[in-house]
Amino acid sequence: MNRKILSLVRVMLRNSTGLGIKDGKRSTQIFLIVMLALTVPFMLIGIVALFSSLIGAFMQIGQAGLVLKLGIGINSAIIFIFGIFYVMSSFYFSSDVEYLLPLPLKPWEIVSAKLIVVIIYEFIVTGVLYLPLLFTYGIRLGMGPLYYVYGLIVFVLLPIVPLALASFLVMLIMRFTNLKRHKDFLKVLAGMLGLFVGLGINMLLQNVSTDLSPEALLEMLESGSNSLVNVIPDIFPAAGWASQALVYSSSLKGLLNLILFVGVTLGAYGLITAFGQVIYLKGAVGLSEAGSSRRNKAIGQVVEKSRSRSALLSYCLVEIRLLVRTPIYFLNCVVMNFLWPLFLLIPLLTSGDQAMAFDEITRVISNPENAGIVLAAAFAMAVFMGASNGISSSAMSREGENIYVKKYLPVSYIVQLNAKLLSAMLIGFAAILVLVLLCIILFKMPLFLGLLMLITSPLALLFVSLTGLMIDLVNPNFTWDNEQKAVKQNINVFFNVIIGMIMAPLVIVPTIIIKWTLASTLAILCIGFLVLDILMYSILATRGVKIFSSI
Amino acid sequence: MIELININKTYNGKVKAADNLTLTVPSGQIFGFLGPNGAGKTTAIKIITGILKADSGSVKVNGIDIGQKPLEVKKQIGFVPDTPNMFLRLKGIEYLGFMADMYEVAADQRKPRIEDLASRFGMADVLDDKILSYSHGMRQKIVLMGALIHEPSVWILDEPMTGLDPRSSFILKEMMREQVNEGKTVFFSTHVLDVAEKICDRVAIIDKGSILFTGTLAEMKEHFKKNESLENMFLELTESE
Numbered sequence: 005m006n007r008k009i010l011s012l013v014r015v016m017l018r019n020s021t022g023l024g025i026k027d028g029k030r031s032t033q034i035f036l037i038v039m040l041a042l043t044v045p046f047m048l049i050g051i052v053a054l055f056s057s058l059i060g061a062f063m064q065i066g067q068a069g070l071v072l073k074l075g076i077g078i079n080s081a082i083i084f085i086f087g088i089f090y091v092m093s094s095f096y097f098s099s100d101v102e103y104l105l106p107l108p109l110k111p112w113e114i115v116s117a118k119l120i121v122v123i124i125y126e127f128i129v130t131g132v133l134y135l136p137l138l139f140t141y142g143i144r145l146g147m148g149p150l151y152y153v154y155g156l157i158v159f160v161l162l163p164i165v166p167l168a169l170a171s172f173l174v175m176l177i178m179r180f181t182n183l184k185r186h187k188d189f190l191k192v193l194a195g196m197l198g199l200f201v202g203l204g205i206n207m208l209l210q211n212v213s214t215d216l217s218p219e220a221l222l223e224m225l226e227s228g229s230n231s232l233v234n235v236i237p238d239i240f241p242a243a244g245w246a247s248q249a250l251v252y253s254s255s256l257k258g259l260l261n262l263i264l265f266v267g268v269t270l271g272a273y274g275l276i277t278a279f280g281q282v283i284y285l286k287g288a289v290g291l292s293e294a295g296s297s298r299r300n301k302a303i304g305q306v307v308e309k310s311r312s313r314s315a316l317l318s319y320c321l322v323e324i325r326l327l328v329r330t331p332i333y334f335l336n337c338v339v340m341n342f343l344w345p346l347f348l349l350i351p352l353l354t355s356g357d358q359a360m361a362f363d364e365i366t367r368v369i370s371n372p373e374n375a376g377i378v379l380a381a382a383f384a385m386a387v388f389m390g391a392s393n394g395i396s397s398s399a400m401s402r403e404g405e406n407i408y409v410k411k412y413l414p415v416s417y418i419v420q421l422n423a424k425l426l427s428a429m430l431i432g433f434a435a436i437l438v439l440v441l442l443c444i445i446l447f448k449m450p451l452f453l454g455l456l457m458l459i460t461s462p463l464a465l466l467f468v469s470l471t472g473l474m475i476d477l478v479n480p481n482f483t484w485d486n487e488q489k490a491v492k493q494n495i496n497v498f499f500n501v502i503i504g505m506i507m508a509p510l511v512i513v514p515t516i517i518i519k520w521t522l523a524s525t526l527a528i529l530c531i532g533f534l535v536l537d538i539l540m541y542s543i544l545a546t547r548g549v550k551i552f553s554s555i
Numbered sequence: 556m557i558e559l560i561n562i563n564k565t566y567n568g569k570v571k572a573a574d575n576l577t578l579t580v581p582s583g584q585i586f587g588f589l590g591p592n593g594a595g596k597t598t599a600i601k602i603i604t605g606i607l608k609a610d611s612g613s614v615k616v617n618g619i620d621i622g623q624k625p626l627e628v629k630k631q632i633g634f635v636p637d638t639p640n641m642f643l644r645l646k647g648i649e650y651l652g653f654m655a656d657m658y659e660v661a662a663d664q665r666k667p668r669i670e671d672l673a674s675r676f677g678m679a680d681v682l683d684d685k686i687l688s689y690s691h692g693m694r695q696k697i698v699l700m701g702a703l704i705h706e707p708s709v710w711i712l713d714e715p716m717t718g719l720d721p722r723s724s725f726i727l728k729e730m731m732r733e734q735v736n737e738g739k740t741v742f743f744s745t746h747v748l749d750v751a752e753k754i755c756d757r758v759a760i761i762d763k764g765s766i767l768f769t770g771t772l773a774e775m776k777e778h779f780k781k782n783e784s785l786e787n788m789f790l791e792l793t794e795s796e
């Protein structure tokens with residue numbers, strides 16, 4: 005490969021600080037690594053367990069290879085979907101594009117380097133899905149060494165075909181439509197699409213894994229020759245060859261399939277870089293143009309709209325405006341925040357017996373005896389939603405290199421932190437409001453219970469906003485060239501989600517076990533979280549402010 | 556007035572960006588801070604504005620110590636940083652409103668000030684657009700407007716002339732002159748000798764973190780041979796280690 009491309013890749017990778025582990029202090033680095041070491045294995049164990057049971061079920065009917073095919077196919081599909089998003093932001097919207105275009109580089113070299121960087125990012129997806137599958141299958145079926153050699157080759161090459169497809173689509177769109185002028189809109193659209201496809205896959209997986217009895221599997225297989233294979237949408241034939249290569253790794257058939265897979269993959273790589281050579285530049289130039297009105301509105305009219313506010317409110321308003329107007333922040337923080345109520349409804353709406361499920365829930369929620377549990381459940385939701393929207397846990401990192409502005413403003417650090425807390429809590433509260441309204445309308449929840457939820461939830465939101473802000477203060481990532489790194493690839497967001505996932509059950513489980521009444525639930529939650537909030541806030545007001553002032 | 560007293564700052568334990576800096580910027584005179592790239596101008600300015608903490612030494616603005624009363628000091632200053640790419644997704648008017656709120660500009664003052672600044676800099680037509688759609692020079696102007704909206708008594712500008720068109724830099728020069736005529740302070744950095752020569756009453760020359768010369772332009776000229784061009788003087792000053 006050409007040297008230019010390699011050094012381009014190196015620069016791009018170095019510029020991306022990844023999860024922000026590299027540039028923290030030594031102590032925070034160790035903390036992060038320990039946290040990762042503690043959480044990642046659990047995730048992997050879950051995935052391995054799922055594959056293992058799937059493989060077990062299919063082994064009984066002698067079709068274990070199908071799991072491999074299904075897994076690799078789904079892996080390809082996920083890479084493709086994430087790929088559209090990644091490719092768009094990396095090829096066109098990353099700020100380094102502006103610096104690359106004037107360099108004496110051929111378009112295909114830029115495309116190659118960018119593609120390789122995206123492929124490397126996708127190794128994370130492949131590492132979490134494909135690798136556990138590879139090893140689970142290999143161990144359960146006692147595959148030989150050649151299987152693992154083939155498996156490694158497939159690992160490296162697997163992302164290329166779906167990404168080439170994604171790049172092809174994205175480059176076409178950027179070249180021939182005027183959409184790039186509406187960069188922000190496009191980003192939101194791509195993100196929404198990704199979200200809903202992700203949701204779809206999730207539901208599909210749930211449906212697949214509900215019925216795993218050998219009889220059911222056999223029935224599916226017999227109702228038409230290899231019908232199950234046809235059920236799996238085979239959009240990525242290369243994935244099929246890859247799985248065949250693995251399944252028959254001990255025979256010539258495997259080698260032939262591997263050659264086919266490698267050939268097609270390399271061909272796809274060649275085609276997409278050739279395509280990029282022709283089409284990339286025309287789509288990439290003029291990207292930094294933003295739509296502007298130039299309406300010649302009278303200045304008096306414009307200035308009139310500008311109201312005088314307190315520093316706290318004005319600061320908070322700017323935080324919210326930036327969250328809503330920056331597509332990546334909007335998708336990852338605001339949209340995600342409102343999706344939780346939806347996530348809860350989807351299983352209801354898609355389950356077989358909707359009417360029954362509705363009645364059942366209505367019965368539980370409107371029963372006064374359950375009021376305590378229902379209130380605690382809403383409180384736990386507030387804890388979880390507030391922690392997982394990532395607003396406070398990216399509040400410092402989102403500032404990026406402009407953090408210095410916040411240091412010369414004549415506003416004390418605690419007021420600035422308060423404004424950040426307030427913005428996170430307001431958006432979190434809006435989602436709770438939606439949730440409460442849904443419960444009242446759909447499940448006839450008593451009004452006073454809804455009111456109690458609204459009154460208590462700020463205590464929950466405050467707590468997780470405080471933990472998030474504190475985490476992001478301790479380990480902020482200010483050096484990014486792409487907003488994704490401030491929220492999506494920010495490990496602090498992940499840590500706060502973990503805190504939410506630990507705290508939420510702590511709220512709800514005792515209530516269910518002890519069967520507290522509404523009054524005692526209310527008292528215990530309020531007092532408990534008031535104490536926690538005061539404690540956390542005093543940490544923020546002392547240590548947090550100190551950290552901010554020494555940034 | 557700005558006073559720097561024995562300021563030291565070392566980055567990563569290696570680069571000494573401020574080496575026992577002592578400097579007094581009097582009010583009533585346009586003060587230029589002259590030095591080549593990497594001399595330590597931005598570092599010194601960051602220390603005065605509270606963005607960076609010095610390793611040792613103290614900074615006073617109008618007699619107030621920034622270490623003791625940081626907010627008091629920050630309120631006195633109007634600061635224009637060297638890169639104007641901030642708050643890009645806010646509209647110009649929203650940014651100005653934000654700055655007015657941060658610096659507690661009275662409600663009845665902000666409208667006339669915004670209108671005045673906008674008409675001076677020719678920005679009236681674009682205030683309702685997002686800063687993202689502004690050119691580099693326009694972004695610089697909106698930041699400048701944001702810095703002046705509270706009528707600060709001390710102006711600190713980091714390389715303000717780079718990127719401004721001749722008309723805008725002329726206006727800025729005029730405004731600096733008005734400011735010092737009212738007995739206020741103007742302190743700006745530049746690496747362009749020409750700029751310093753045309754605007755300043757007084758200069759300090761900095762290289763490798765330490766001050767090589769402070770005085771009026773006349774003194775600077777006198778200090779070195781009169782006929783020699785400023786370019787030569789500048790070279791001599793920076794190489795006289």
Ligand SMILES: Nc1ncnc2c1ncn2[C@@H]1O[C@H](COP(=O)(O)OP(=O)(O)O)[C@@H](O)[C@H]1O
Nearest residue numbers: 566570572590591592593594595596597598599
């Ligand atoms: N954040 C930083 N980290 C490390 N070194 C820095 C940093 N900022 C500036 N420096 C170094 O300090 C010196 C002075 O830089 P600066 O104050 O920006 O100079 P100037 O503004 O005069 O061009 C330079 O050698 C520069 O490399």
Ligand SMILES: [Mg+2]
Nearest residue numbers: 596597637713
């Ligand atoms: Mg500088």
